[in-house]
Amino acid sequence: xxxxxxxxxxxxxxxxxxxxxxxxxxxxxxxxxxxxxxxxxxxxxxxxxxxxxxxxxxxxxxx
Amino acid sequence: xxxxxxxxxxxxxxxxxxxxxxxxxxxxxxxxxxxxxxxxxxxxxxxxxxxxxxxxxxxxxxxxxxxxxxxxxxxxxxxxxxxxxxxxxxxxxxxxxxxxxxxxxxxxxxxxxxxxxxxxxxxxxxxxxxxxxxxxxxxxxxxxxxxxxxxxxxxxxxxxxxxxxxxxxxxxxxxxxxxxxxxxxxxxxxxxxxxxxxxxxxxxxxxxxxxxxxxxxxxxxxxxxxxxxxxxxxxxxxxxxxxxxx
Numbered sequence: 001x002x003x004x005x006x007x008x009x010x011x012x013x014x015x016x017x018x019x020x021x022x023x024x025x026x027x028x029x030x031x032x033x034x035x036x037x038x039x040x041x042x043x044x045x046x047x048x049x050x051x052x053x054x055x056x057x058x059x060x061x062x063x
Numbered sequence: 064x065x066x067x068x069x070x071x072x073x074x075x076x077x078x079x080x081x082x083x084x085x086x087x088x089x090x091x092x093x094x095x096x097x098x099x100x101x102x103x104x105x106x107x108x109x110x111x112x113x114x115x116x117x118x119x120x121x122x123x124x125x126x127x128x129x130x131x132x133x134x135x136x137x138x139x140x141x142x143x144x145x146x147x148x149x150x151x152x153x154x155x156x157x158x159x160x161x162x163x164x165x166x167x168x169x170x171x172x173x174x175x176x177x178x179x180x181x182x183x184x185x186x187x188x189x190x191x192x193x194x195x196x197x198x199x200x201x202x203x204x205x206x207x208x209x210x211x212x213x214x215x216x217x218x219x220x221x222x223x224x225x226x227x228x229x230x231x232x233x234x235x236x237x238x239x240x241x242x243x244x245x246x247x248x249x250x251x252x253x254x255x256x257x258x259x260x261x262x263x264x265x266x267x268x269x270x271x272x273x274x275x276x277x278x279x280x281x282x283x284x285x286x287x288x289x290x291x292x293x294x295x296x297x298x299x300x301x302x303x304x305x306x307x308x309x
Contacts, residue, residue: 007106011116016181020174024123027170028280031163035287042291046303 073150075293076302082286082293089283096276103269111266120178122269125253126277128171131199132234134164134281138206139231142224151296154220157227158210159288163281165203172196183247191240192248199237202230216296 010017072078104122111118138160145153175193176186187193206223213219241250252260253270261267297303 010119011110013115013117013120013181016177017117017120020120020177021123023173023177024127024170027127027166031166031284032287034162035284035291038288038291039294042294043307046294047307050304050307 073148073152075152075297075300076306078152078155079290079293079302079306082289086283086286089279089286093276093279093283096272096279100269100272100276103265103272108266108269109263114182117178117181118266120174121252122273124171124174124178125270126273127167127174128196129274130277130281131164131168131171131196132237133278134160134167135199135202135227136231136234138164139227139234142227145220146224146228151220152293154224155289155292155296156285157224158220159285159292161203161206161210161223161227163284163288165200165207167281168196168200168203172200179247188247190247191244192237192246195233195237195240198233199230202226202233206230 008014008018100122104119108119110116138157141153141156141160144150145157172193175196179188180186206226209226210219210223213222238251238254240246241248250260261270294303294306
């Protein structure tokens with residue numbers, strides 16, 4: 001346990017070092033989340049447009 | 064010289080499929096390198112003779128700061144290609160870079176600030192390196208703000224590209240600020256004449272792993288975003304139907 005405490009204390013720099021790592025990895029995971037969200041939105045919007053276009057074509061054929 | 068490769072990279076369906084195929088090839092090596100770099104940097108590397116364990120902050124500060132200017136360079140060059148050759152895919156690359164670069168600039172400033180407090184005694188100083196990096200953040204934010212001001216994607220692409228290209232001037236200023244002016248910030252430890260100043264392989268190797276890992280990670284995120292950006296620009300094209308089916 002003391003070994004872990006010693007590691008976490010980082011020679012007295014813990015209060016600067018761990019937030020440093022925390023911020024960096026928060027940005028790393030946020031970017032993954034943002035990229036996935038962008039993709040999901042672009043796909044659903046493209047699907048919606050495709051469906052709309054197909055509906056228009058069908059309506060024209062019927063008319 | 065054959066220009067077919069150039070046209071292939073300008074073709075949205077080709078880029079969409081390629082981006083999808085390549086993403087895991089960058090993402091997995093990135094994850095492995097970053098994990099190895101973390102272990103090497105936090106556990107294996109010995110404490111620094113001056114900065115003690117505090118020096119371990121370089122393992123996240125250097126990669127984030129390096130990404131912030133590397134991504135801006137790619138964004139500026141892609142924007143220029145988009146402007147000159149009116150290439151939609153190039154604009155999509157530039158637009159994909161901006162949020163990633165902006166977030167890493169925030170990380171570089173925040174980690175630098177946390178690094179500065181115990182080493183310099185202050186979170187912030189109006190130092191050339193710090194000020195030019197802050198300007199870089201404003202360039203990213205300006206680019207993103209300008210894009211969101213237009214409803215029309217094509218107009219947003221062109222207007223923001225101009226800003227991105229002009230802003231390229233800041234990149235060498237950030238990089239060389241520690242050489243050109245007296246700076247509180249230490250000089251470059253890796254990219255300098257006469258080789259790196261970090262001599263211990265146990266300290267240097269994790270840093271190089273983190274830099275490579277973060278670079279690969281950036282490419283993976285860029286490819287993921289690029290798919291979304293290409294799709295947004297190609298809503299009416301027939302290939303979209305095929306792409307969405309998979």
